[in-house]
């Protein structure tokens with residue numbers, strides 16, 4: 001890890017105000033330390049008590065953790081419960097008329113849904129799913145815009161024990177097909193169109209295209225929610241309108257009582273090699289992580305209005321839109337559109353309009369909004385804000401300070417939350433009434449999270465030294481397996497290098513003299529573009545699938561707004577293009593990738609060479625490509641390089 005010495009030195013520290021601390025869920029460092037001591041001393045009863053206190057069980061569990069098949073851990077496994085019951089039904093006695101969702105559409109129209117109304121809609125849709133033959137354990141792929149119905153669909157699956165797999169609406173037909181196929185989905189739920197920034201997104205057409213690609217034979221029906229007036233192509237044997245499906249369904253639906261370890265959902269995420277991994281989460285452990293971390297990290301109180309800007313297609317939209325807030329009976333804003341439409345003040349306008357008190361977004365969004373109007377937040381009354389959160393990638397101290405001062409008025413703790421699709425809920429983050437924050441650090445682990453930084457031998461590294469971020473004990477919301485590939489799960493996350501004992505997060509990090517964690521980036525080839533993980537492999541495969549392309553290698557380089565930008569080095573089957581010709585081919589290939597995977601994966605830059613830098617054994621030397629992409633001088637050892645002259649060519653092609 002010698003290459004990842006930290007260069008960042010940040011000494012500013014921001015403790016919570018006395019007033020904030022006194023009213024907080026975890027009021028001060030003493031309370032935080034007491035919880036950590038409790039977790040360290042009595043790990044199992046710490047989590048067991050929490051699971052009894054925060055979840056409603058149909059049948060109580062008698063055992064907290066079963067480690068006999070490690071790393072396939074089981075939590076609370078003889079207990080029974082239902083996630084949708086926990087997120088909706090149990091609030092009805094006290095809070096039936098409390099607002100659960102404040103939906104702001106792309107055009108600004110607002111719809112409010114109470115817990116009672118949400119219950120009715122979820123039950124009716126769940127009954128609709130049953131009428132299509134969907135039952136416990138069936139997989140349902142949800143390919144929806146960010147609308148109320150996306151959450152209804154997820155909750156309805158949870159209610160009847162179907163395993164949902166949400167695919168982000170920005171993904172292409174090919175990416176959708178791969179996920180449908182891997183999950184073996186019986187049902188697809190989509191909308192005729194989505195609406196983002198005033199434009200239609202043809203979700204149904206893309207769904208049709210995905211199915212036409214073949215390999216989706218398991219899909220029996222496609223349920224289509226009508227979001228706009230556009231008329232999609234229709235297969236009367238397969239397609240069903242959402243509104244017709246729910247029309248005459250009863251308004252009650254008894255929840256399916258699930259075993260604690262039954263899968264709740266699969267969510268695909270990129271790995272460094274091969275196809276996306278179907279991250280499989282459990283029912284009880286996942287829900288406990290979502291509910292508990294929500295109240296701790298956001299210091300949730302019943303009058304709060306929470307807004308997480310993530311789409312339900314990502315893990316953040318699962319844990320901090322669909323499950324965490326509803327599990328706590330919170331009121332939350334959900335937003336269909338984009339932060340820049342009709343203009344770049346949309347977020348600030350919405351915070352003022354809905355009196356948002358807890359706001360959670362990505363560093364990319366913060367950086368792009370600074371650029372579009374650093375003073376814009378000052379035009380709005382943002383005094384309702386209490387806590388500001390970030391997630392998805394490291395936040396640079398400048399953006400952190402702007403968020404703190406200009407958006408939060410110097411009043412609101414910033415919770416920089418480190419976690420992953422695999423961890424299911426926030427792992428390292430300040431508890432805002434306790435832990436003083438430092439710009440750029442995700443601070444300290446939540447009580448009960450045994451995070452550490454180790455070297456290749458598994459030994460903890462000293463303060464200031466970079467190493468592998470690991471978690472040393474199983475915890476409830478951790479990924480249970482990779483769907484259909486338990487071997488890959490073991491190899492990836494509990495590798496033999498550490499005797500299979502630690503969960504390897506795949507990030508490098510260091511700790512400062514106060515024990516604070518600073519995330520330094522991924523240790524594999526995975527890129528982090530706008531807070532979303534992209535496997536280089538997937539982008540390379542897409543490029544090579546183009547008839548012009550012989551070979552491709554993709555690396556990341558730092559990007560002011562997106563965190564990382566995608567740079568592709570491409571060898572064509574024909575001669576190496578130059579000048580205008582190179583620009584034309586590059587543009588075509590960029591569009592090709594956008595079509596094959598989705599716009600998010602589109603390379604920012606494409607460079608052409610007659611070959612790629614390779615070792616004698618034929619391995620592409622990515623570290624050299626990374627230096628080239630960053631415009632750095634090549635100082636690495638190139639003696640194992642078969643074709644050193646290629647470096648100059650690739651350098652010149654910039």
Ligand code: PRX
Nearest residue numbers: 391392393394416417418419420421519533
């Ligand atoms: O590299 C870390 C980065 O995002 C990765 C996880 O990506 P994903 O599974 O898509 O989940 C994103 C939302 C939870 C991590 O391995 N990451 C996430 N949060 C942070 C972060 N890097 C630095 N600081 C964070 N707060």
